[in-house]
Amino acid sequence: MAETAQLKIGDKTFELPVIEGTEGEKAIDISKLRDQTGYVTLDIGYKNTGATKSAITFLDGEQGILKYRGYPIEQLAEKSSFIEVAYLLIYGELPSAEKLKSFQYELSRHTLVHEDMKKFFDGFPSKSHPMGQLSSLVSALSAFYPESLKPSQTTEELNQSIIKMLAKMATVVSWIYKKSLGHPVIYPQNKYDYVTNFLHMTFGQRTEEVEIDPVVIDAMNKLLILHADHEQNCSASTVRIVGSSDSNIYASVSAGISALWGPLHGGANQAVIEMLEKIKEDGGDTDKWIAKAKDKNDPFRLMGFGHRVYKNFDPRARIIKKACDDILEKLGVNDEVLEIAKKLEEVALKDPYFVERKLYPNVDFYSGIIYRALGFPTDMFTVLFALGRLPGWIAQWKEMKENKEPIGRPRQIYVGATTKEYVEIANR
Ligand code: CMC
Secondary structure (H helix, E strand, O other), rough: OOOOEEEEEEEEEEEEEEEEEEOOOEEEOOHHHHHHHHHOOOOOOOOOOOOOOOEEEEEEEOOOOEOOEEEEHHHHHHHHHHHHHHHHHHOOOOOOOHHHHHOOOOOOOOOOOHHHHHHHHHHHHOOHHHHHHHHHOOOOOOOOHHHHOOOOOOHHHHHHHHHHHHHHHHHHHHHHHHHHHHOOOOOOOOOOOHHHHHHHHHOOOOOOOOOOOOOHHHHHHHHHHHHHOOOOOOOHHHHHHHHOOOOOHHHHHHHHHHHHHHHOOOOOHHHHHHHHHHHHHHHOHHHHHHHHHHOOOOOOOOOOOOOOOOOOHHHHHHHHHEEEEEEEEHHOOOOHHHHHHEEEEEEHHHHHHHHHOOOOOOHHHHHHHHHHHHHOOOHHHHHHHHHHHHHHHHHHEEEEEHHHOOOOOOOOOOOOOOOOOOOHHHHO
């Protein structure tokens, strides 16, 4: 017999269905609760609320497990490429060699963005944050590719929208970087795969062919894979909820980019390096900064530490920490902040404050050190997170559409003033 949960309110008992996922996670289905009882549930920050049933990513925060479509993140990070992982997330299966080739071919056919998109750059102040630019530019793509605006698309049309979104994002991100330097943009070249093309547009020059170091290509693939999806996080939930009103793919992804920007989410990778730099300039006294992080009267938090879901370790952080040592060594980079980061981690992992609250380094703790070694400026880090997360957002958006999910619309408990009589301003 199917398991149910019982809810007692006053002298009435209600039976609620229990849903079980393929990895044994259980949920009480409250979708009919209000109709049955007149009550809603309250869960500020959705700490205990499953917003959907999803077959994309599985995450066990207690065990530190992360799998995309069933494949452990450790295997994908070691053996796969970003574009193969993007295919896996979006279409549900690892591609055959032929399918991967045609996916790559389709992507390379759509990497150019409309020339008029360049005019937007003239409007941005030279020091404006790349995340603000990215969110605006992705939204603006909808103006140039209006065929993506149709709320109900055929499978082929939907697929074309997905390909264009993925293909043009790499170009837009690299152009933001080039424009921030005041350099001319570099056009994509079809001979390169997705990641190499991105690096070519970012670090290439118009005047000469620049050979991209294979170490940099590998490192970039790894970082992008590790960021590619993370189930119902703040930005993915934003993408799904915006898309649930039948908004187009560009508008939905642009909203996801805005959600990612915050320092509690993707913006943490920039905040971590800024914090490490500050600690270095301050003399490198890690104990002092750990004490500040623990002080409830001090707003300082140890950036890159803690996670809503991971309560033992973040498997992405483990892979990145190891990759960080390898990549810096291969590139011959000696970064003092890496030592500060390791010291902070060592002290925090022994400190009862962090142990009791199950606070561990997350994906953002070491990723910035690698981005820096690869030559990216600090304010580009979150944009790189967005580039990596894009296949995940697309997969979440596509799944939400294919499941024909209803428009996202939470309830609330109103705690404001009850009815008041309006008083003319002269009498107030
Ligand atoms: N430094 C110091 N104390 C912390 C930290 C931290 N980084 N993170 C959490 N705490 C404390 C917090 O003060 C609270 O203490 P108390 O119980 O005494 O009030 C307790 O730990 C629980 O924290 P919370 O804020 O209720 O936990 P949350 O699940 O709402 O927030 C978080 C998770 C990631 C927003 C938070 O840990 C944080 O702000 N971390 C720093 C920012 C960061 O690194 N964000 C990147 C997340 S991973 C990348 C991604 O997927 O977006």
